[in-house]
Amino acid sequence: MESKTTRSKVLSSLSTASFPVLAVIAALVIGAVLIFILGLDWRLAYKSLLQGSLGTKKAIAESLVKTTPLYFTGLSFAIAKRCGLINLGAEGQVYMGGLFAAFIGLSFAGLPRYIHLPLTVMMGFIGGGLLGLITGVLKVRFGASELITGIMFNYIAIKLVSFFVTGPLKEPGDLDQTAIMEVSAQIPRIIENTRLHAGLIIALLCLVFFYIFLWKTTSGYEMRVVGMNRGAAEYSGISISKNVLLAMALAGGFAGLAGCCEVIGVQFRLFQDFSPQYGYEGLPVALLGNSHPVGILLSGLLFGVLKSGSNTMKMLAQVPVAVIQIIQALVIIFVAGREIYNLTKLLRRNKQLEKAGGMNGN
Amino acid sequence: MAYLEMKQITKVFPGVVANDNINFSVEKGEIHALLGENGAGKTTLMNILYGLYRQTSGEIWINDKKVAITSPKEAIDLGIGMVHQHFMLIPALTIIENVVLGMKENKQILDLKRAASDVCAEAAKYDMTIDPFMETWKLSVGQQQRLEIIKALYRGVKLLILDEPTAVLTPQEVSVFFTMVRKLSEEGHTVIFITHKLPEVMQLCGRCTVLRHGKLETTVNINDVKNKQELARLMVGKDVEFSVQKTPAVPGEEVLSIKNLNARNNKGLPALKNVSFDVHAGEILGVAGVDGNGQSELVECLTGLRKIDSGVIRIMGVEIPKLAARTILEQGVSHIPEDRHRRGMLKDMSVKENLILMNYFKEPYSTKGFLNWKWISGYAQELCKEFNVKTPSIEEKADKLSGGNQQKFIVGRELERKPKLLIAMHPDRGLDIGATKYIQSRIVAARDSGSAVLLVSTELDEIMELSDRIIVMYEGGIIGLIDDPQVTREYIGLLMAGTRPQDSLEWMSPCP
Numbered sequence: 001m002e003s004k005t006t007r008s009k010v011l012s013s014l015s016t017a018s019f020p021v022l023a024v025i026a027a028l029v030i031g032a033v034l035i036f037i038l039g040l041d042w043r044l045a046y047k048s049l050l051q052g053s054l055g056t057k058k059a060i061a062e063s064l065v066k067t068t069p070l071y072f073t074g075l076s077f078a079i080a081k082r083c084g085l086i087n088l089g090a091e092g093q094v095y096m097g098g099l100f101a102a103f104i105g106l107s108f109a110g111l112p113r114y115i116h117l118p119l120t121v122m123m124g125f126i127g128g129g130l131l132g133l134i135t136g137v138l139k140v141r142f143g144a145s146e147l148i149t150g151i152m153f154n155y156i157a158i159k160l161v162s163f164f165v166t167g168p169l170k171e172p173g174d175l176d177q178t179a180i181m182e183v184s185a186q187i188p189r190i191i192e193n194t195r196l197h198a199g200l201i202i203a204l205l206c207l208v209f210f211y212i213f214l215w216k217t218t219s220g221y222e223m224r225v226v227g228m229n230r231g232a233a234e235y236s237g238i239s240i241s242k243n244v245l246l247a248m249a250l251a252g253g254f255a256g257l258a259g260c261c262e263v264i265g266v267q268f269r270l271f272q273d274f275s276p277q278y279g280y281e282g283l284p285v286a287l288l289g290n291s292h293p294v295g296i297l298l299s300g301l302l303f304g305v306l307k308s309g310s311n312t313m314k315m316l317a318q319v320p321v322a323v324i325q326i327i328q329a330l331v332i333i334f335v336a337g338r339e340i341y342n343l344t345k346l347l348r349r350n351k352q353l354e355k356a357g358g359m360n361g362n
Numbered sequence: 363m364a365y366l367e368m369k370q371i372t373k374v375f376p377g378v379v380a381n382d383n384i385n386f387s388v389e390k391g392e393i394h395a396l397l398g399e400n401g402a403g404k405t406t407l408m409n410i411l412y413g414l415y416r417q418t419s420g421e422i423w424i425n426d427k428k429v430a431i432t433s434p435k436e437a438i439d440l441g442i443g444m445v446h447q448h449f450m451l452i453p454a455l456t457i458i459e460n461v462v463l464g465m466k467e468n469k470q471i472l473d474l475k476r477a478a479s480d481v482c483a484e485a486a487k488y489d490m491t492i493d494p495f496m497e498t499w500k501l502s503v504g505q506q507q508r509l510e511i512i513k514a515l516y517r518g519v520k521l522l523i524l525d526e527p528t529a530v531l532t533p534q535e536v537s538v539f540f541t542m543v544r545k546l547s548e549e550g551h552t553v554i555f556i557t558h559k560l561p562e563v564m565q566l567c568g569r570c571t572v573l574r575h576g577k578l579e580t581t582v583n584i585n586d587v588k589n590k591q592e593l594a595r596l597m598v599g600k601d602v603e604f605s606v607q608k609t610p611a612v613p614g615e616e617v618l619s620i621k622n623l624n625a626r627n628n629k630g631l632p633a634l635k636n637v638s639f640d641v642h643a644g645e646i647l648g649v650a651g652v653d654g655n656g657q658s659e660l661v662e663c664l665t666g667l668r669k670i671d672s673g674v675i676r677i678m679g680v681e682i683p684k685l686a687a688r689t690i691l692e693q694g695v696s697h698i699p700e701d702r703h704r705r706g707m708l709k710d711m712s713v714k715e716n717l718i719l720m721n722y723f724k725e726p727y728s729t730k731g732f733l734n735w736k737w738i739s740g741y742a743q744e745l746c747k748e749f750n751v752k753t754p755s756i757e758e759k760a761d762k763l764s765g766g767n768q769q770k771f772i773v774g775r776e777l778e779r780k781p782k783l784l785i786a787m788h789p790d791r792g793l794d795i796g797a798t799k800y801i802q803s804r805i806v807a808a809r810d811s812g813s814a815v816l817l818v819s820t821e822l823d824e825i826m827e828l829s830d831r832i833i834v835m836y837e838g839g840i841i842g843l844i845d846d847p848q849v850t851r852e853y854i855g856l857l858m859a860g861t862r863p864q865d866s867l868e869w870m871s872p873c874p
Contacts, residue, residue, distance in 0.1 A: 224711070229705075235699055238688075
């Protein structure tokens with residue numbers, strides 16, 4: 001019954017790889033139509049979008065600055081997904097990462113950079129990781145959905161940062177912000193006269209780590225087994241709890257690095273609402289990238305480029321930034337829509353096979 | 363002219379031709395078997411007749427009139443009824459409520475009394491006495507099935523399709539059921555009997571249509587068929603070795619011993635009641651019983667997947683700790699789980715990744731936490747070759763393999779660990795004859811090399827063919843232990859139905 005033709009096999013594997021590309025193209029086309037309806041020149045809009053994001057060395061650097069946190073939060077969502085979890089708490093974890101990094105970055109003046117900087121980065125990872133771990137503990141211990149607790153922790157973490165920057169960590173003056181981080185805790189810039197910092201290198205290393213961990217190590221194998229089929233995990237004696245905790249801690253850690261790099265790499269201060277929803281933006285990055293390192297590498301870049309080019313587009317073509325947000329939303333809808341389509345197709349097929357093949361056990 | 367004619371029926375599902383140009387005709391009043399392996403297209407063909415599917419092409423003629431059947435309602439109006447494998451009864455309703463459910467003759471106020479007396483009269487024709495106001499859940503499986511038939515007859519059905527009706531019945535229930543079917547045919551009803559069980563075809567049916575891979579193989583008169591081997595050849599397309607070669611068992615030391623095991627099911631109700639037995643090296647202990655009498659819970663207790671309430675399980679004399687699947691597996695236990703999709707395999711992982719599920723953390727599968735993919739690839743290739751797994755490559759997603767090949771790699775993975783105790787539950791459910799025989803022979807080979815085997819199956823033939831000793835489970839307890847090869851299937855059937863024969867039978871030692 002299940003003999004598929006080679007042709008359809010080839011087509012299906014081709015479509016897995018090409019679908020995200022198609023989704024992006026379709027979203028851009030609809031975006032163009034939208035700009036046209038607004039009475040504006042879509043060609044000029046896209047040209048200025050590209051110019052603003054990739055036109056000059058500085059523009060490229062700025063796009064990469066925007067891309068860096070998306071890699072981290074994309075990985076955050078992806079590693080949880082690989083373990084069968086949905087980490088909607090990344091935003092809170094970003095804030096905790098920033099807060100923990102600020103604790104270290106504001107103290108230990110005089111420490112050499114090669115100690116101070118790694119320590120700060122590590123604390124950023126730990127800050128986010130701890131919050132992720134707590135979410136995991138609640139899941140394992142009480143069966144609380146990580147989806148709900150994650151979102152609730154977002155509020156707590158954001159308010160916690162507000163408390164610190166308006167209180168204990170507040171720099172004297174009118175603004176609710178911390179003082180500038182110690183220089184020894186700042187991430188060095190890679191290209192002079194731009195904001196591009198070495199956090200990008202950390203992000204790329206994390207992508208490599210993600211790949212090696214999941215596909216080359218026994219722990220990563222365990223995590224994928226848990227994510228794909230919990231019944232099989234129990235059957236083979238793999239601890240689901242252990243893997244849920246590890247996945248949530250790593251997911252929190254990745255998101256924490258996003259906050260950390262933002263604080264010690266871009267802003268050099270911690271202040272309220274310092275993350276423009278990086279945590280939530282990781283979701284479409286991972287979704288479009290199919291929770292695969294290469295996919296995240298490309299989709300993170302795409303979203304970074306869209307973000308950084310949108311201002312130029314507004315200036316030169318008078319296209320509102322909201323259009324970019326619509327394009328991003330369309331990409332998500334197409335990708336998510338396909339997931340839903342796949343799911344219903346699978347369900348329908350299973351049903352038919354069940355009817356057609358009798359006791360096939362499918 | 364034939365009563366029913368299906369002409370050149372073709373049904374295409376995406377990527378699959380389920381029925382390919384099938385011509386099928388049935389005479390009035392006959393019992394016609396529709397025979398074929400799993401996936402041969404029997405049920406698809408009948409679902410088309412019953413209006414559940416539309417054919418891609420082809421025509422259906424009833425009484426020389428061309429008909430278009432687009433829904434079960436139309437099928438019933440044409441006098442076609444179908445009894446599915448899974449009954450369409452509502453357990454909380456009474457029998458009569460189930461019978462009249464959805465009938466268009468129903469008025470605003472139900473006249474259940476009248477309907478009840480009609481139904482009783484109908485049932486009486488088939489020697490069935492029923493209390494129409496009894497709740498349906500109180501009926502046995504066999505009774506429910508007969509109720510489904512009565513329900514169809516009450517709707518004026520002349521042609522009855524029965525989809526693998528005996529799969530859920532004990533041998534006794536089967537013979538009662540056969541009597542009813544014969545009576546139906548005498549009364550002028552036509553019966554189409556979907557099955558893959560050859561003895562039943564020989565016993566009950568007048569003619570037999572064989573499907574293979576979605577195509578019509580042939581239609582034969584059962585009187586012209588010499589023996590079931592001939593039917594099997596038609597069904598499978600080649601000669602079939604029926605019996606598995608097996609020498610008498612040479613039982614060795616005790617490998618598994620269970621004392622007074624109690625456990626509850628997922629609903630929290632007692633599922634195992636004081637179960638005690640043991641399995642020795644070099645023997646196959648068969649666990650017979652109708653589905654749902656505690657077999658699943660028993661296996662889960664043994665493999666650390668279910669909490670036990672009380673009792674002692676010892677493997678090689680060592681008491682196994684509660685709920686530690688890995689520790690149990692490491693004691694030398696292999697487990698072929700009952701539902702490969704739920705536990706046994708990872709459908710989105712490659713064959714290679716599936717094959718290391720039990721051993722990935724050991725040398726040489728991995729070193730210091732890193733998987734040795736190169737070594738694993740070689741190992742996977744060898745295993746696939748040894749266990750006859752047909753796959754384009756070891757990188758192929760497990761999902762893309764046929765059910766038989768999926769089961770073969772699971773069996774291979776488990777047997778390759780050279781288990782001291784092999785727990786196999788429905789190891790060949792849903793597989794074709796070829797794959798079934800292959801897996802059975804590997805299980806016997808494992809026994810011969812000294813493994814203790816606990817084989818759980820609801821197929822009595824399989825249990826009787828493979829087992830050296832048999833225990834019968836009924837409602838969570840062991841109702842009988844049989845170690846005499848001369849015991850008849852009828853006797854085991856009685857036990858499966860919960861009837862404990864007189865203790866005077868010397869070859870039977872009842873368990874507490």
